[in-house]
Amino acid sequence: MGKSIIKNYLYNNILLIFNLIYPFFTMVYVNKIFSLETIGEISFALSIITVFISLSSLGIPVYGMREIAINRHDLKKMSKIFSELLTLNFISTIIFGIIYFIIIYFYIENSKNLQIYLILSINLLLNSFLLEWFYTGLEEYEYITKRNILVKIISFIFMIFFIKTEKDVNLYLIFLVLGTSLNGFFNIYNSKKYVKFSFIKVKLKDKIHGLKYFYFQVIIGIFYNGCDQIILGLQSTSTQVAYYARCRQLIVVPIVISSSFTKTLIPRINNIVNRLFVK
Numbered sequence: 001m002g003k004s005i006i007k008n009y010l011y012n013n014i015l016l017i018f019n020l021i022y023p024f025f026t027m028v029y030v031n032k033i034f035s036l037e038t039i040g041e042i043s044f045a046l047s048i049i050t051v052f053i054s055l056s057s058l059g060i061p062v063y064g065m066r067e068i069a070i071n072r073h074d075l076k077k078m079s080k081i082f083s084e085l086l087t088l089n090f091i092s093t094i095i096f097g098i099i100y101f102i103i104i105y106f107y108i109e110n111s112k113n114l115q116i117y118l119i120l121s122i123n124l125l126l127n128s129f130l131l132e133w134f135y136t137g138l139e140e141y142e143y144i145t146k147r148n149i150l151v152k153i154i155s156f157i158f159m160i161f162f163i164k165t166e167k168d169v170n171l172y173l174i175f176l177v178l179g180t181s182l183n184g185f186f187n188i189y190n191s192k193k194y195v196k197f198s199f200i201k202v203k204l205k206d207k208i209h210g211l212k213y214f215y216f217q218v219i220i221g222i223f224y225n226g227c228d229q230i231i232l233g234l235q236s237t238s239t240q241v242a243y244y245a246r247c248r249q250l251i252v253v254p255i256v257i258s259s260s261f262t263k264t265l266i267p268r269i270n271n272i273v274n275r276l277f278v279k
Contacts, residue, residue: 059214068137
């Protein structure tokens with residue numbers, strides 16, 4: 001039996017509320033320390049990293065969630081899916097990581113800005129290990145919620161204790177990366193409770209066929225919601241990007257709230273539909 005939808009929904013909303021509040025605490029604290037120019041440059045770099053993370057994902061977050069939800073009662077199939085998608089995502093991350101480093105090497109001239117892009121690239125390189133799709137497919141919303149909150153609280157505590165002046169910007173970036181990437185270490189370690197990873201040959205043709213529709217949605221999403229800050233940053237100043245990024249945080253609030261219940265139901269729907277109509 002799957003987990004309670006109501007319980008999942010409650011945990012998902014706890015995480016949702018926390019994720020809506022958390023940026024405001026960090027924003028208030030960071031605004032007192034860093035200049036608008038620095039904040040704008042960080043926001044611009046984050047927007048580029050986000051695009052590369054989306055491109056390297058290959059649509060696996062949605063596809064993988066569906067496949068895990070469908071096969072979560074079959075350890076052998078689930079382990080095979082997990083191993084294939086983790087391997088494929090790791091390979092794609094390396095490829096897009098190389099492209100990213102080539103671009104920043106030729107186009108970023110300021111040494112301070114280059115350090116920002118290099119530190120934030122850790123998020124890109126470790127993205128394949130986040131495995132949110134795996135735990136969402138299993139409907140492990142309690143684990144997802146507790147882990148996310150714990151990691152971000154630890155990251156914020158480190159910021160308060162160690163970030164004091166503008167010179168601490170690199171340390172701030174490390175803690176920012178920690179607030180995301182540390183989840184991956186917990187996820188990889190915890191995954192041993194559910195699946196057995198094995199190094200297997202990925203059938204690229206079959207996977208590309210299965211992923212192409214999901215990847216097309218990713219590409220559309222990048223054009224719709226991922227390029228605005230990049231375009232603004234290329235055509236204006238870092239200060240203007242900083243103002244825009246802060247306003248954008250408020251705009252996405254109703255969007256996130258409206259999608260919460262749908263996100264909770266999708267794994268269960270996939271599992272039920274597969275049992276009723278496929279098998």
